[in-house]
Amino acid sequence: MTNSKTSSTRPSKIIPNWVIFALIAVSLIGLADSSYLAAKHYLGSPINCSIFNGCEVVTTSPYSVILGVPVALFGVLYYFSFLLLTILYLDSKNEKTLEFAARFSIVGVAASIWFLFLQIFIIKALCLYCLISTTTSATLFVLGLIVLKRKNVSFFQDNLRDYFRIS
């Protein structure tokens, strides 16, 4: 425990810069993608099928909304919090923040698997922007695993109090 505490306050080079850069870049892509989908949901033109995006059956299906909120908006929140967590790490250099983000990324992967299942087996149509989001959340998960591996901690071991301590 004491070991991890000291390591979390020292701005070590355990987590390479490219991982941080990739986390920021992928979060930004996911954020852009889901904002686009959310905007389309609220303001977009009426339904059609397009050469580039396929049909909008996916984004207009009943599964695109949970409790009245379009799932794209959850995506916006998810990627935005991921971005904030990464920046918080850059600011505080508290690696526990990154560990939290790494564990948090399972939420995105789980949601993506569920959406992919819906698209393939229930709606029977794919949507390009949804697939981009699947890719970004999977990438964030992999980056998270890299972070945990570098820190040499397991996925489930955690101590909530350490997460948001700013050194």
Next chain:
Amino acid sequence: MEEQQITKKERWELKRQEKLERQENGAKSRLIKRFLLWALVLAGTAGLIFGMVKLGGSEPDQSAILINAVSPSDWTKGNKEAKVVLVEYSDFQCPACAYYYPLLKKLSQDFGDKVSFTYRHFPLRQHINARLAAYAAEAAGKQNKFWEMHDLIFENQTKWENRGDAEKVFKEFANSLDLNADLFKNDLDSKEIKDKVENDLQSGVKSQVNSTPTIFLNGKKIEVPPNYDELQNIINEAVKNNP
């Protein structure tokens, strides 16, 4: 007076030194750095979201105009001499087109004497049976039952859209329309019909059609509202402006 100036200068000098000291210990600059980092991130994110919202919410390009005017080889119903001409590029397997189908049908019933309605094929690549459906409608057209087949195909879209043997379903439709089965089968495979569908598609590409349904009202692409009342208003307006 002189003394005061000196003290002023001294005081200024003192302040400068203090500032330098503070900069040396770095606390302030670190704070500024942190502030800049967060400001940059928040501004960047806000900008990004704003941009995507504009992009996602923007109306599709409405500047497209119809290049190929309606010709006798087109399938046209309503008043062919009408001053208000509606041309639809559509895909039989497109769910959105099936959604609009009853709206447009009602439109042609309500405005049949004032408006001409033309259907052109725009089968999208992602729809495996879209071309075959277009061929089936054309083959029925050879026996003067294009619109009847067009209606059947749309009304029963879910029955054939994902089937590997959609041809069988179309043959059943032909049968229910009392079409000559052999003729229908031959026409389904004919090059003439395939060329016609391809021509429609190419004319759509020329007119910048990139989604279905795309509707041109008197040669200008319009955004199709998803409810009948708004659609009716657009046509009413056009009828009023083209007496």
